[in-house]
Amino acid sequence: QVQLQESGPGLVKPSETLSLTCTVSGGFISSYYWSWIRQPPGKGLEWIGYIYYTGSTDYNPSLKSRVTISVDTSKNQFSLNLNSVTAADTAVYYCARGGGSSSLMRFDYWGQGTLVPVSS
Amino acid sequence: AIRMTQSPSSFSASTGDRVTITCRASQGVSSYLAWYQQKPGKAPKLLIYAASTLQSGVPSRFSGSGSGTDFTLTISCLQSEDFATYYCQQYYSYPLTFGGGTEVDIK
Numbered sequence: 041q042v043q044l045q046e047s048g049p050g051l052v053k054p055s056e057t058l059s060l061t062c063t064v065s066g067g068f069i070s071s072y073y074w075s076w077i078r079q080p081p082g083k084g085l086e087w088i089g090y091i092y093y094t095g096s097t098d099y100n101p102s103l104k105s106r107v108t109i110s111v112d113t114s115k116n117q118f119s120l121n122l123n124s125v126t127a128a129d130t131a132v133y134y135c136a137r138g139g140g141s142s143s144l145m146r147f148d149y150w151g152q153g154t155l156v157p158v159s160s
Numbered sequence: 161a162i163r164m165t166q167s168p169s170s171f172s173a174s175t176g177d178r179v180t181i182t183c184r185a186s187q188g189v190s191s192y193l194a195w196y197q198q199k200p201g202k203a204p205k206l207l208i209y210a211a212s213t214l215q216s217g218v219p220s221r222f223s224g225s226g227s228g229t230d231f232t233l234t235i236s237c238l239q240s241e242d243f244a245t246y247y248c249q250q251y252y253s254y255p256l257t258f259g260g261g262t263e264v265d266i267k
Contacts, residue, residue: 087256145251146194150203
């Protein structure tokens with residue numbers, strides 16, 4: 041059974057960088073696309089971007105200038121960096137597994153999510 | 161970006177009811193449409209993909225239909241564990257986008 045677990049600081053200050061890591065267990069990170077998705081408190085879901093195990097990425101244009109997603113296949117992990125954060129970036133951040141193709145990006149496995157408040 | 165609009169945004173229902181949730185895409189997404197269920201404090205759970213294919217382990221009372229721009233999620237006989245928020249998501253083109261959600265609560 042594939043499991044995903046987000047980890048990272050629980051609080052980020054405005055203008056700083058939000059950094060999270062997703063550890064994948066029960067399966068290999070290769071052969072699938074891996075995404076970050078966020079959900080502001082009481083609101084809907086927003087796709088942030090994906091990475092393939094080869095390092096290929098795609099990002100939501102609304103965040104593209106501030107986002108970097110990277111992968112470490114040796115650790116079965118992928119990571120999110122979001123810089124210059126503001127209060128509007130306060131959200132629960134989820135990592136999730138997409139399909140085996142960039143055209144099959146529905147999310148069948150999700151992490152439990154981690155709330156990241158942005159506050160001074 | 162393709163905008164996904166769900167209706168209604170919320171409604172009340174009783175156990176045993178047949179319920180239908182609608183999702184409309186601002187442009188055609190073929191059958192590249194998924195449905196998720198989310199309970200408070202939990203991650204979304206994939207219910208249906210390819211508009212009508214039931215994800216493994218999901219009860220058969222859930223069904224999906226539609227293609228192009230109009231889609232529906234139907235729960236044939238609402239159970240207590242089905243009270244939740246439901247989201248549609250298109251994966252036809254990037255950026256991937258979700259509907260605003262439909263909250264189903266107890267009447």
